[in-house]
Amino acid sequence: MEINNKSFTLIPMLVLLLFVHFSLISCGENINSFTLDLIHRDSPLSPFHNPSNTPYERLQHALYQSFSRASFLKKKYVNPIESTLIPSGGEYLMKISIGTPPIDTLVIADTGSDLTWTQCKPCVNCFKQLTPIFNPKKSSSYKTIGCNNKLCQGSLCNNSRCNYEVSYGDQSHTMGDLSIETFTFSSTSSQNVSIPNIVFGCGHDNGGTFPNVTSGIIGLGGGNVSIVNQMHQQIKGKFSYCLIPLESLLDNSNATSHINFGNCATVSGPNVVSTPLIKKEPSTFYYLNLERISIGNRTVEFNSFPVVVGGDDDPGNIIIDSGTTLTYVPDAFYLNLESMLILSINATKKDDPSSSFRLCYESNKNGTIDVPKIVAHFTNADLELSTSNIFTKVVEGIVCLTIVPGGNQISIFGNLAQANFLIGYDLKANKVSFKPTDCTKY
Template identity: 45%
Template sequence: MSSTSALRGFTTDFIHRDSPASPLYDPSITQADRTAKAIHRSMTRLSRFKSTLNHLKNHKVKKTSNTNSTILPGDGEYLIEFSIGTPPFKQVAIADTGSDVTWTQCQPCDRCYQQDQPVFNSENSSTFRTLTCGSNLCESLGYSDACSGTTGTCEYQLQYGDGSTSTGVLALDTYTLGGTSIPKLVYGCSHDSQGTFEADAAGIVGLGGGPLSLVGQLGSSIAGKFSYCLLSDHSSGESSKINFGSNAIVSGPNVVSTPMVSKSPDTFYYLTLESISVDGNTSIPFKSRKPFAAVEGNIIIDSGTTLTYIPPDMYQNLEDTMKSAIKADPVPDPEGYFSLCYNIDESFTAPTITAHFAGGADLVLPWTSTFYVYENVGCLAFSSSDSDEFNIYGNMSQMDFLIGYDLENRTVSFKPTDCSQE
């Protein structure tokens, strides 16, 4: 975008929802409860992704729907604080690598979910402009009847995989992130949002790969680059960081890269997982009961999903291998989610898991990134996707790596990093 050509690089907080720094943090619930809720969100998110993709497959030829069928769930694990408008009006929203359109609730809120933070009033912003019917940006929504016949303004209508909806006008305004002003950013000013949205979040910041996402719009002004470094421990109230442009370059020793695979929908960041190894010895190939599923782009990388989901046969092989390697007796998961758990004490050790991605990107994961620990029980933070077609590389497996997305060169790079020092 020409309006953002002066941007170079900037960084802002990437706040885990269970961090004391998050407005979603509830000090009254236990760590076990937080874990159970995170696992439930992962399971729900996987289900919603599948439901949306099935909808997309079944409606490939329908381009006139008033709902963008590639819109995906907005229930991620991280939040971004930003300001909108002139003068700047502070908001906190869910950051979602699984959706594109950024939107926030706006006054007048005809039918909005309960929002605890003040609702943005576009009439108070001198830089607010609605988009008109027929504009290229309006047409980027991908459906033909995105216009109001009475006002000539572009209207967006989003439906998420769980049935939640957000509708309103597509507009331009100034966003400010990490002290950097981004003029004329396209976003949805919502006057009607219904569903399972969080009361402490004003909407969604879309970080997907589509043209209307935040990174898609910034484009060449950030050289197509963003990165983040996820803390393995967010209980202290420290926040992870998300970087854009020159701040997002991942370089130096120990950096490995893997190709980003172009598939539909372009919202997702598809990678190719070739195999998993345990303690550098036992190799478990990406195994699917359907041969076509083991091709390029067989897994998406998603910051909004906690667990890593792999095909059923591959997961069973991993669980069996880990069980043989760990010199302890498994215990039942007190929450009933996981099938492989152990009592965690000072003597507990587990083998290292390495994820082998195409291009020679081998990611060595310490057991603290592969076991979800709550109270004195630790459970393998991988799960069966129960599908041969949709798998997710979740955020636990990404912790303590600086992960860089380069949309121009179509690569994702990884560098082992103590994210608390970033």
């Protein structure tokens, strides 16, 4: 949380757009344990879905958002005061209800942002939204945060109310009252999960490039004010997700990814590997330590490159980000990895028609290529990746490497590499666990 001498200032980042409805499954669901469907913005179930777009056009859109997202994350890491956030550039939406009685709305779900906020009446300046703007005067559970609250130290107050301000590099912004409210999530079985006393921003002055199907952002990052940490007692610091492969999304599949909280989020059983979750600044990010990547019997060391500020000995050299499509690595590491793949793959090299990727091959009749065993060696966890985790079909007959050079400031383990793993975050034990899973059937 960044605080200046004028206002309560939080610098969130957009990781993913998330359209979520609660679908409670049989794992002892209650306020301490629940599972959600994650609907990608290009899915037929999404309000953003354009049925006239081809799979190739959907892929190009995902790649554009990934490049924008990676650019933002790098600038956020180096200089957390500024961002180049494009608020409409995420992947999923989340459906929530706010207040008492609960008012339904759609928000951008952001695993790299801490503050949750929504547009509120009265509006000094609000962007257009399809759902009604939240009116705090009609909620019996709404409370503002006073100037003496520790969250408001050194910030601007107005009429004894703590103010917040979030500014984005693309001139988008939100300003309003830092407040407390009850958030409710509804299941398809008409059960409700209500979490009281959630700190959020009630935005009275908001503008920029936010899409009209949303009303704000819900923060799922690692900071203290994120909704994940605010629900810590209920969910015991645990959440997990299972992301379906990109091909399922691009082919108009109705298959959905899932995210779990609490007891449902425990990742256990055969083939589970776990690696430490490393705490460092900015606290919003989820940091892991990647030691090397091996292709067959060839290996490239990862920690010999300056992947983070602080040098080789600084642990936590890569962030795991469910909202970035591609995996970004240091330039020097990429060159060595590319050379190793060229030596290991017996296939015809091709040029990417969009010029987005450096290493592409002609695919076989199954739409893929034969690659030796691929392992990402995290601290205490050897994660075996499938070919589809690092190569994807960009057009018919051509697949390209989705690990790309990203400079030397920060590295990102993206969601293509995470597909078909059940990935569990235990913020109490400070670890992330991976279990190979067919996420289309999970």
